[in-house]
Amino acid sequence: MEFYMExxxxxxxxxxxxxxxxxxxxxxxxxDIISFISKIQRGGxxxxxxxxxxxxxxxxxxxxxxxxPCKNVCPRRITDKAVDLKLLxxxxxxxxxxxxxNNYNLPPKNKRIAVIGAGISGLGCALRLASxxxxxxxxxxxxxxxxxLWSLLPPEVFLTDIQQQFCYEKYELCLNTEIKSxxx
Numbered sequence: 017m018e019f020y021m022e023x024x025x026x027x028x029x030x031x032x033x034x035x036x037x038x039x040x041x042x043x044x045x046x047x048d049i050i051s052f053i054s055k056i057q058r059g060g061x062x063x064x065x066x067x068x069x070x071x072x073x074x075x076x077x078x079x080x081x082x083x084x085p086c087k088n089v090c091p092r093r094i095t096d097k098a099v100d101l102k103l104l105x106x107x108x109x110x111x112x113x114x115x116x117x118n119n120y121n122l123p124p125k126n127k128r129i130a131v132i133g134a135g136i137s138g139l140g141c142a143l144r145l146a147s148x149x150x151x152x153x154x155x156x157x158x159x160x161x162x163x164x165l166w167s168l169l170p171p172e173v174f175l176t177d178i179q180q181q182f183c184y185e186k187y188e189l190c191l192n193t194e195i196k197s198x199x200x
Contacts, residue, residue, distance in 0.1 A: 039086035047071040056104050065112035073140045076177030079105040080169055119184040122149045132195045135163025146185035154187055157194035
């Protein structure tokens with residue numbers, strides 16, 4: 017009987033061997049939540065913040081808007097209460113000593129990329145491409161960046177985060193420019 021029990025335990029241990037934890041799989045950013053929590057537990061708020069920043073791009077915005085899909089799959093919700101990741105995200109932001117984004121000394125690329133829309137998705141795309149030193153131009157049909165964020169958050173929250181994350185990156189912004197065709 018003991019042999020079967022050991023064999024069963026070994027199968028359980030290996031059944032999810034290369035699968036991400038449920039919380040990470042549920043996260044739209046595929047954020048490594050287990051590693052993040054471990055860093056917070058050790059008091060490593062700077063490294064926790066860096067992990068969060070690298071995953072989400074705009075940590076101040078995401079920490080405000082996250083609807084925590086990880087809570088729905090958290091195994092702890094069955095025993096007591098799911099992990100409140102939103103509080104941990106805010107703690108990483110509040111207690112990290114350096115909130116500036118990473119600044120890599122990469123050579124500029126000779127390719128130009130157009131991003132249509134200066135909402136959070138367009139700016140997130142522009143940020144990733146600009147950090148890889150592509151020449152990025154963002155076209156926005158309205159007279160301001162942020163898209164739907166204006167109806168979701170106070171502007172000082174999201175505009176500050178956007179400005180902070182782009183502090184080392186260059187991109188061209190064309191407001192009041194609607195793109196109706198790729199020929200434009």
